[in-house]
Amino acid sequence: MSTLILNIKQLLQAHESNVTILKGEEMKTLSIIEDAYVYIDHDTIIEFGKMEDYRPIEADITIDAAGKIVLPSWCDSHSHIVYAGDRTSEFVDRINGLSYEEIANKGGGILNSAKVLQDTSEDELFEQSIKRLNELIAMGTGAVEIKTGYGLTVEAELKMLRVIKRIKQESLAVIIPTLLAAHAIPAEYKSKKQEYIKLIIEELIPKASQLNIVHYIDVFCEKGYFNLKETEAILAAAKAYNLQPKIHVNQFNILGGIALGVEYNALSVDHLEELNDKDIEALKGSNTIPVALPGCSYFLGIPYTKARDIIDAGLPLAIATDYNPGSAPSGNMNFIVSSACVKMKMTPEEAINAATINGAYAMGISNMYGSITRGKKANLLITKPMNHYSEIPYGFAHNPIEQVIINGQLLN
Ligand SMILES: N=CN[C@@H](CCC(=O)O)C(=O)O
Ligand SMILES: [Zn+2]
Numbered sequence: 001m002s003t004l005i006l007n008i009k010q011l012l013q014a015h016e017s018n019v020t021i022l023k024g025e026e027m028k029t030l031s032i033i034e035d036a037y038v039y040i041d042h043d044t045i046i047e048f049g050k051m052e053d054y055r056p057i058e059a060d061i062t063i064d065a066a067g068k069i070v071l072p073s074w075c076d077s078h079s080h081i082v083y084a085g086d087r088t089s090e091f092v093d094r095i096n097g098l099s100y101e102e103i104a105n106k107g108g109g110i111l112n113s114a115k116v117l118q119d120t121s122e123d124e125l126f127e128q129s130i131k132r133l134n135e136l137i138a139m140g141t142g143a144v145e146i147k148t149g150y151g152l153t154v155e156a157e158l159k160m161l162r163v164i165k166r167i168k169q170e171s172l173a174v175i176i177p178t179l180l181a182a183h184a185i186p187a188e189y190k191s192k193k194q195e196y197i198k199l200i201i202e203e204l205i206p207k208a209s210q211l212n213i214v215h216y217i218d219v220f221c222e223k224g225y226f227n228l229k230e231t232e233a234i235l236a237a238a239k240a241y242n243l244q245p246k247i248h249v250n251q252f253n254i255l256g257g258i259a260l261g262v263e264y265n266a267l268s269v270d271h272l273e274e275l276n277d278k279d280i281e282a283l284k285g286s287n288t289i290p291v292a293l294p295g296c297s298y299f300l301g302i303p304y305t306k307a308r309d310i311i312d313a314g315l316p317l318a319i320a321t322d323y324n325p326g327s328a329p330s331g332n333m334n335f336i337v338s339s340a341c342v343k344m345k346m347t348p349e350e351a352i353n354a355a356t357i358n359g360a361y362a363m364g365i366s367n368m369y370g371s372i373t374r375g376k377k378a379n380l381l382i383t384k385p386m387n388h389y390s391e392i393p394y395g396f397a398h399n400p401i402e403q404v405i406i407n408g409q410l411l412n
Contacts, residue, residue: 003040003410004059005070005382007051010389011036012071013356013371014048020366021289022353024314030349030389031371038070040378043408048372061410063403067385069392071352073142073404074333074381075359075370077176078246078270078291080147080324081136082129082163083113084120087325100300100327101224101252110184113325114152117160126163132323133171136331137411140401142379143174143370144331145246145320145363147218149183154204157181158211165213172406174379176363178246179208180218182226182234197230201237209241215364216267217243221257228256235264246362250274252302262286268318268362272305273297280313289362290315292354293322294339300327307344318358319351338396348390378408 011033037054039047047057090103090112103109117125129146136144146164151157161177168175181200189196208214217238221231235245245266249257254274259282261269270291272279283290292305310317319340323331333355340351360370368377382403383392392400404411 001042001408002059003061003063003405003408004057005038005063005065006054007064007066008036008038008070009065009067010034010069011038011048011372012069012352012389015371015373018367018373018376019357019371021316021361022357023316024311027311027317027350027353028347030352036070038372038380040405040408043377045372045374045376045378047374063382065382068402069383069386069389070380071389072356072370072372073379073406074140074355075143075363076136076141076320076323076331076333077145077268077318077359077362078293078320078322079144079331080149080322081132081144081331082125082146082148082160082167083117083150083325084125084128085113085116085325086329087112090326104224107187109326110150111187113150114156114184114186117150118153118156122159122163125159126166129163130167130170132331133167133173137173137404137406138401139332139334139399140381140404141173141331141333142404142406143176143360143363143365145176145178147178147180149180149218152181152184152186154199154207157204158207161208161211161213165211168213172409174365174369176216176365177214178216178218179205179214179243180220182219184220184225197233200234205238205241205243209243215242215244216246218246218248220248221255221260222248222251223253223255228260231257232260235260239264246270250279254279258282262288267364270320271296273303275306275309280309280315283315284313289318289358291318291320291362292340292344293320293328294343295328295330295336296322297343298339299329304343307340307346311346311350316358316361317354318362319354320359320362334392334400335397338393341393342396348393351393352389378405380405
């Protein structure tokens with residue numbers, strides 16, 4: 001199967017040589033070809049360039065993208081889309097004045113989702129989760145990281161991993177699984193947290209590794225969850241199984257998780273709604289990418305990550321949805337790109353770079369995804385007609401996507 005896209009108004013993130021990350025000043029520029037074409041064969045980008053240089057190519061499908069923008073599919077590097085049920089009643093509690101912390105202290109929050117997930121069959125969990133994924137794909141997402149963390153028992157965490165594995169097998173989207181057993185302290189371990197950590201280290205990590213699909217370990221490093229020392233113990237144990245950290249840090253409090261992540265060669269440190277100069281210094285010169293989650297700031301009414309401080313310090317930045325039932329029940333990357341501009345003062349160029357190539361980097365896949373480069377995988381999206389790519393973030397909460405191509409296949 002081959003596909004040819006012609007007359008593209010603006011082809012974004014097109015690179016002759018393979019880029020894998022953009023940092024600081026580099027994020028200000030979005031590589032663009034005006035009036036362009038792209039040729040895809042099977043799952044691979046074979047050729048692209050300006051229409052004036054186009055020489056006829058035979059293709060099974062030809063798309064006329066006149067007046068439309070083409071760019072790499074969104075790369076959502078932080079999600080929790082495998083969950084059961086919802087938390088709408090907590091949403092109403094928050095509207096009525098309770099905080100996220102107060103709801104969690106009442107036994108709600110992550111523990112509430114864990115209870116529901118434990119009582120949900122594997123098939124039902126799969127059905128609910130793949131439905132969410134398919135909605136994201138239709139909105140332009142082509143690669144998604146999915147965390148466990150609503151199981152909180154060995155059996156339920158492994159159930160989540162098997163569901164993620166099945167999603168990975170059945171979907172054309174790229175799925176990157178992450179083990180987040182240290183997401184909360186299960187109710188039955190409330191007064192014996194160390195025993196839960198021991199269970200993660202001695203039983204869960206080895207069993208999860210045997211499934212052969214997980215490369216990343218996550219910990220919710222936060223007051224009331226896992227402190228710095230506990231986070232370190234889990235990262236150290238995971239290292240022996242070649243699990244690289246991608247950790248939740250600085251959501252509500254600064255505990256030193258960013259420096260710890262860098263020390264353990266984390267691929268990413270995520271959230272960072274709270275951030276100080278020491279954190280920024282710790283990231284300099286590292287291979288760890290910070291990831292901002294503006295959907296969570298929007299939904300919980302907490303600060304937005306200081307993107308300007310991060311980018312202006314010369315660092316890279318990725319943005320992701322954090323799609324989960326408690327703090328960010330939306331997986332719309334178009335909204336994330338828009339809120340990065342509106343609320344975090346990122347330019348459209350920076351936001352699109354953060355949601356494509358840098359998102360791919362934050363999943364360890366930017367060698368093959370996240371840009372339009374010959375030889376890279378063909379995950380692309382085609383927008384509705386628009387005059388300029390800035391309309392993607394400008395028209396917030398709309399759906400700018402008309403068609404998506406995943407793994408070389410046109411889905412609609
Ligand atoms: N903060 C930790 N984990 C999720 C929220 C989980 C939940 O509330 O269910 C997050 O990234 O925001
Ligand atoms: Zn999260």
